Amino acid sequence: MKIEILEKREDAIRFIVEGVEVAFANALRRTILGDVPTFAVDEVEFYENNSALFDEIIAHRLGLIPLVTPADRFELDALELDEYTVTLSLEAEGPGIVYSGDIKSDDPEIKPANPDIPIVKLAEGQRLTFNAYARLGRGKEHAKWQPGFAYYKYLTKVHVSKEVPNWERVKELAEKRGLPVKETKEELVVTTTKAFYLPREFDEYVGGPIKEEIIPGAFVFTVESNGELPAEAIVATALKILMRKGDKFISELHRLAE
Known part of the structure; x- marks a missing residue:
């Protein structure tokens, strides 16, 4: 297996993983979305609420x-x-307006990741008082526990023959997207480390002088965090969970085989 990091920020990471099957890529994606636990509000106890929103609506907003x-x-x-x-x-x-930053936590490390999320607008004389209880949960239980968003695509190379009229425009578009471009005497090769779509004027050449090559066993992953965890930590945790599940499965097989 080979991994190449294309971009890394606190809230997002994009990387190429090579030498794996699509089953592994999808297992990693599903583990990120469904198995990496985060804190989220699970229950809310209201003491006073005469705002324009019902208790249930505010509780739902708090959970997200x-x-x-x-x-x-x-x-x-x-x-x-x-x-x-x-x-x-x-x-x-x-x-x-009541914002997420107005919420006080009894654990200073566990607090809203973004203080500027609006909860409700209070008019003159309206009050809102509550206690909300947050716990660890997983996205497969409810979407509010998903740590972020994860998706992947096949790593491909687009081969554009220089016989195609106006092929220079493809090069210009690819470089504008920040994609790797390799040029030879006969063709232009664009490596799609990001989504890349050709203008419709080139449709008639696709499958002929314009061909797409799928790189076997190579995928471009993008993971974006909601703010609960750094994007890199989300991926690392998901991989550890996959390893533990694999170890548990093997242990069960050995136990049943005895």
Whole structure:
């Protein structure tokens, strides 16, 4: 297996993985979305709410606020989750907009990842008071526990013959997208490390002087974080979970074979 990182930020990572089957690529994607645990609000206890929104709507909005999840404090790759609960409280009075940054946490490390998410607008004399209880959960239980978004595509190379009229435009578009471009006397080769679509004027040449080559066993992954965990930590945790599941499966096979 070979991995090449194309781009890495706190909230996103893009990389090429080579030497794997599509089954592994999809297993990694599904593990990221469904098995990497994060904190999210699971229950809300309202003490006062005379805003324009019902309790249920505010509770739903609170559940979708990403909460920072300190990976160094919790064994996120464990198959069983810790029952640790965090209490988030808020007491606000209008007029004004209540934001996620107004929420107070009894654990300073577990707090809204973005303080600027609006919860509700309070008019003069309206009040909102509640305690919200957050716990670790997984995306396969509810989307509010998904740490972010993950997708992949086949790594391909687009071969454009220089016999194609206006082939220079393809080169210009590829370089504008920041894609690797290799030029020979006969053709232009574009490596699609990002999505790349040719203008419709080239449709009649696709399959002829313009051909797409799929690189066997190579995939371009993009992982974007909601803010609960750094994107790199999401991928690392997902891989550890896959390894633990594999080890558990092998152990069960050996036990049944005895």
